[in-house]
C-alpha cells in the first residue's frame with residue numbers, strides 16, 4: 001500500500017470528494033421511501049392533493065440534489081482512478097526502461113504489455129467502482145436497516161435469516177473467483193506474447209509457409225483464454241442471479257408477512273411499500289458490495305502482477321559507482337581475468353578468465369565459432385551485463401564505477417539484430433545525436449556507405465522507414481545502424497557482426513572510412529569472415545568462452561591453430577565457389 005500512496009496523494013481531493021458526494025445518493029435513498037409512505041398513508045388515504053403536491057415537490061428537490069451529488073461523485077471517482085492509473089503506467093514504463101538485460105530476460109514482452117495495459121485497467125476499474133460505492137453501499141445498508149427497523153422491528157427479522165446466507169454465498173463466490181482470475185490474466189499474457197511474436201515475425205512465418213501452424217497455435221491459446229475467461233465469468237454470472245433470488249424471496253416473505261399485519265390492522269399500507277423498498281435497497285447494497293469484492297478479487301490478481309514489476313530489483317545500477325562524474329576520454333579497454341555466466345551458478349562459465357588490453361584508437365577483431373562468447377564479451381564493456389569475477393576497465397576505471405549514462409554515452413554498439421524505428425531516416429540517425437547538423441548526418445552516412453542509397457530514394461533522408469526498417473534491405477539497414485552509431489561520436493565503437501549483410505567491397509570502404517572518421521575511437525569488430533578483421537591491430541580468437549589466440553593476423557597465422565582452421569575453411573569455401 002505504501003508504494004501506492006504517491007499515486008493517491010496528488011489527487012487526494014478527488015479521492016475524498018468522490019465517496020463523500022456519493023453520500024448524497026444515500027441520503028436521498030433513505031428519505032425518499034419514507035416520503036413515499038407518507039404520501040400513501042396521509043395524502044392518498046386522506047385524499048389530500050395539497051399534501052401530495054407538497055411532499056412530491058420535496059421529493060423532486062431531493063432527487064435533483066441526489067443527481068448533482070451523483071454526477072459529482074462519478075466525475076471525481078473517474079478523475080481519481082484515471083489519474084492514478086496514468087501515473088502508475090508511467091512509472092512502470094519507466095521501471096521497465098531501467099531494467100537490465102538480465103531483468104528483461106525474466107519477463108516476456110507479451111507479459112509486460114498485458115501488465116502495462118490490461119492489468120492496470122483492472123486496477124483502475126476497481127478504484128473507480130470502490131470510490132463510488134465505498135460509502136454508498138454501506139451507507140445504504142445501514143441507513144436502510146435503521147429505517148426498516150424503525151418502521152417495523154418484527155419484519156426486519158426476516159433479514160437476519162437472509163443476510164448471513166447471502167454473505168456465505170458471496171464468500172464462496174469470491175474464494176472461487178480469485179484463482180480463476182489469476183489464471184485468466186496468465187492466459188492473456190500468453191495470448192499477447194504469441195500475437196506479438198507472430199506479428200513481429202510475420203515475414204519469417206510467410207517465408208517458411210508456417211501460416212497454418214501459427215494459426216493453429218493462435219487458435220489454441222485463444223481457446224485456452226476463452227476457457228479461462230468462461231471459467232472466471234461462470235463465477236461472476238452466478239453472483240448476480242443468487243442475489244436476485246435472495247431479493248425476490250425476501251420481498252415475497254415481506255409482502256406475505258406484512259400483508260398479514262395490514263389485514264390485522266397492525267401496519268399502514270404505505271409503510272409496507274416503503275419497507276419493501278428499504279429491503280430491496282439493503283439487498284442491492286449487498287449486491288453492490290459483492291460486485292466491488294468480485295472486481296477487487298480480479299484487480300488483486302492484477303495488482304500482484306504489477307507489484308512484481310515495481311518490486312523487481314534492478315540488478316545493474318550505478319548507485320554505488322565511485323566515480324559518477326568520470327567520463328570516458330580516451331577509450332582504453334582492459335579485461336582483467338574476467339569470467340561471466342548468464343544463469344548464475346547453473347551453467348558453465350560463458351566467458352572464462354578473459355584478459356586483454358585495447359589501446360585507444362586500436363581496432364580489435366573478435367572471431368570464433370557461434371556460441372563461443374563474442375557477443376557476451378563485448379556486452380560487458382557498456383555494462384549491459386556485469387562480470388561475475390575479474391574487472392572490465394575503461395580508461396583505467398572499473399566500468400562499475402562510472403555512472404551508467406556517462407559510460408554508455410561514450411560507447412556505441414551496433415547490435416547483431418539491428419533495429420530501426422518508424423519515422424524518417426533522418427529521425428532514426430539523429431538517435432545517435434539529437435543535436436547533429438545535417439552536414440554531420442550526411443558525413444556519417446557517407447562513412448557508413450549509406451549516403452549513396454539514401455540519396456537515391458525519392459525523399460532522401462526524409463524517407464519514411466516502415467516498422468523496424470522493413471522497407472530497406474538487410475545490408476542498407478546495417479549501414480543505417482552503423483551511421484546512427486557513428487553520429488554518437490563514441491570513444492568506443494562495437495560492431496557485433498553488423499556488416500554480415502554488406503558486400504565485401506562496401507565493407508572494406510566502411511573500414512577505410514573508420515581510419516579517417518574514427519581515428520581515435522577504439523573499435524571492436526566481431527565478425528564471421530576473416531576478411532573483416534584481418535587488418536585489426538589485435539585479433540582475439542575465442543573458443544568456448546576462452547581466448548585461444550590473440551595477436552595480429554600474421555602472428556595468428558603462424559601460431560594459432562584455431563585461427564588457421566577458420567582461415568583455411570573460409571579460403572577453401574571461396575575456392576569451391578570460385579571453381
Ligand SMILES: Nc1ncnc2c1ncn2[C@@H]1O[C@H](COP(=O)(O)OP(=O)(O)OP(=O)(O)O)[C@@H](O)[C@H]1O
Nearest residue numbers: 105342343350368369370371372373374375376377
Ligand atoms: N541472454 C542469454 N541468456 C542465457 N544464455 C545466453 C544468453 N545469450 C547468450 N547465451 C549463451 O551464451 C553463450 C555465448 O553466446 P554469445 O551470444 O556470446 O555467442 P557468440 O559467440 O556471440 O555467438 P554468435 O556468433 O552465434 O553470435 C551461448 O552458449 C548462448 O547460448
